[in-house]
Amino acid sequence: MIDLTLPLSDSAVRDLKVGDPVSLHGVMVTGRDAAHKWLVETFIRETRAPQGDELAAVEALRPLLSSGAIYHCGPVVAGLDTKQYRFVAAGPTTSTREEPYQADVIEHFGVRAVIGKGGMGARTLAACQSAPAVYLHAIGGAATLIAKTVTRVLGVHKLEFGVPEALWVIEVRGFPAVVTMDAHGRSLHAQVEAQSRAALDRLLAS
């Protein structure tokens, strides 16, 4: 098990290789479908003007994302009425939906770790190589187990997206994941896809 403390140095990122189990400590930000679309359209491609307090929100997020981690997660959160937020269940969501956005978010914000499940595609893998950055696979569905590693909820942005889609700033201790895409162009997902394609061809040939 490799202990990683956020924010991550470039050399720590480059040292990671596919298959390494890791344990994360420090502050990370959740962000999924609505968050990625918002970040890319408003602050990267600038096809949409920032509204309300969005500039303040992104300025608060920049130092956290820089050399930091973004977690594809739509949590179950208790304490919504009192704002004494607590993560109850917080496993990863399927990452491939962020494929159109992820490379831009890594590059623009200097993200060093993308955490999710199911892996991502060629464009994200290329961005991991040039950044450097890694894709960390958390265990899908292990929501109560992972929520226990969230020691504090430090804040939330864009709660108007709804609880699952908001950007939650959380502090974690011992958050478990596995490196499945590294900064050297290797992807466990591409490998398993190719192997299972060959197995499928055999099964359909018979």
Place this chain on the structure above:
Amino acid sequence: MRDLTDDFLELIRRTSTDLPPDVEKALVQARRGEAPGSAARNALDSILENVALARRDSSPICQDTGTPIFTVRHPAGWSTRELRLQIRKAVAQATARAYLRPNAVDSLSGKNSGDNLGDDAFPTIHFEEVEGETLTVDLMLKGGGCENVGAQYSLPHAALGAGRDMEGVRRVALDAVHQAQGQGCAPGVLGIAVGGDRGSSYLASKEVLLRPLDDANPDPALAELEARLLRDANELGIGPMGFGGRTTVLGVKAGSLHRLPASFFVSVSYMCWAHRRRRMIVAGDAVRYADRSEP
């Protein structure tokens, strides 16, 4: 009419937090099949640890508590309008208690209702009047990750060499599992419907998922299809979470529907390993809860 709101709330709590024993047993078996120290084995260790923690703490197994799908079989004399109101009230209460994540999003505005109540189709409630005196309510929580990897094929399918026969069904179902990779939270359960129209076919592919994992299909052709697909799918090597490994699916359940001469649909619903389904039985004054392994 009798108020079952509290009982529905308990049904939701159990479904979200307490994985049925047949599913847990299949996961334990899958774990034994993976090499010690492999990513697949470690993933199943975490999954089983999570299942135990969720049950102990009454906390959701998975944060994606999905679309709540209720199937209500009621004797004559029950008001489905009242039952719908009670179920919706229980769903909102379960959301406030963090047994469910607020999941109902207006597709046009993007606004999340915050209490899991959307239009009449959210939560989904199917009603059927039955003979006898017993009311049964099945609840399945089906998350978005696995729902997104479901697939429907119109046969014949030239690229897959799939004709209008059971071999054709096998070929497209294996394609669906390959396409899904680990994204539906493998190892999952396949629900397969052969025939119907596009709508009834998808619906039937979810209904078969209510069957216990260890039952036998009474139709010999479908039983053979299930056994063959289970064997073949596990030869794909996709493994838990798509990490590579021996268990890609935990089970296969298939059903068939009459079809039009012109149509031959095969629908595949993928259920994640967190196969959350529970039954509530109301007989006389008594309310009891069953996992789907018992009759």
